[in-house]
């Protein structure tokens with residue numbers, strides 16, 4: 001019998017969650033009333049604006065802002081901050097995916113204005129206190145409680161229009177939060193429990209969405225899983241997977257969700273043999289022998305993104321990516337990351353090779 005004791009420090013983030021199919025506008029009205037907000041700024045990218053108009057149909061909106069760009073370029077952030085200050089905004093409402101939430105966070109970071117987030121993808125940014133900004137091709141991230149949305153309104157009706165391909169990529173982005181949080185710097189039993197349930201919910205929900213994009217059950221499960229994934233990630237911090245994806249997104253401008261979806265099996269195959277606790281948790285959540293087997297079965301069912309070359313990455317980018325990532329590898333990563341084995345990982349992900357080759 002093992003006689004090891006448990007010892008860890010876990011931070012829980014203060015946030016209200018309102019979850020309900022078709023309930024977003026009523027929930028937003030309730031938030032605006034309780035806060036007595038006088039000047040609301042709604043942030044939504046142009047494509048999400050119709051959803052935002054519907055969500056905000058019951059409240060008075062002082063300013064609509066639609067200049068949203070993925071990975072939050074600093075100029076876009078500055079422009080949005082000026083709009084907020086000029087309009088004496090006292091509540092930010094963001095309706096959209098991680099790019100939209102990211103812009104609201106950039107405004108909150110400088111102004112301290114509270115956010116109510118209404119997510120329409122599975123990126124999970126709404127449940128973290130992590131902000132990201134991109135300046136001169138480098139993405140910087142940081143942690144600040146000011147950027148944590150005070151309330152999140154989840155309504156899976158708003159996700160019915162998310163195209164199946166994007167739903168799959170985004171859902172696997174959520175899955176990556178779960179998996180990476182099992183070996184991230186502040187991995188602990190609480191976020192491992194959340195991650196396990198997140199893996200289960202996402203792997204149950206995504207195939208239902210692929211079968212029928214209007215499946216309410218599938219959409220609800222995926223959104224619930226995405227929330228759990230983000231809570232576990234916020235608590236555990238960025239592991240190897242996130243360090244890699246931030247470099248690929250920031251320096252090579254690769255699309256966020258698709259990059260996460262593509263890289264995940266390679267990082268899982270690379271780390272899992274060196275992380276038995278994580279391996280056990282993933283296998284149990286997928287209901288398979290190993291985490292890799294579960295993830296690959298799911299990826300096949302949902303026709304997941306398979307190679308980085310499909311998203312604009314090429315072999316001549318590998319040396320630069322390797323050198324930047326090697327500086328950022330978390331000290332507690334279960335497996336030593338070297339120039340040689342990491343080049344092998346990126347090359348395999350570039351070409352869509354079998355991830356199992358990394359498990360030795």
Ligand code: NAD
Pocket residue numbers: 045047048051070071072096097098099100102120121122123124125126128129130131132158159160161162163166170173256257
């Ligand atoms: P995104 O917000 O750019 O959305 C992806 C695409 O889906 C866009 O074309 C968008 O218009 C469209 N879309 C969104 N919702 C839709 C809907 N309901 N119906 C139809 N189309 C819809 O991408 P994302 O993957 O959600 O977010 C990526 C960004 O979020 C990246 O910048 C990433 O760094 C950031 N992020 C941050 C954190 C964090 O904790 N700070 C966590 C995850 C992601």
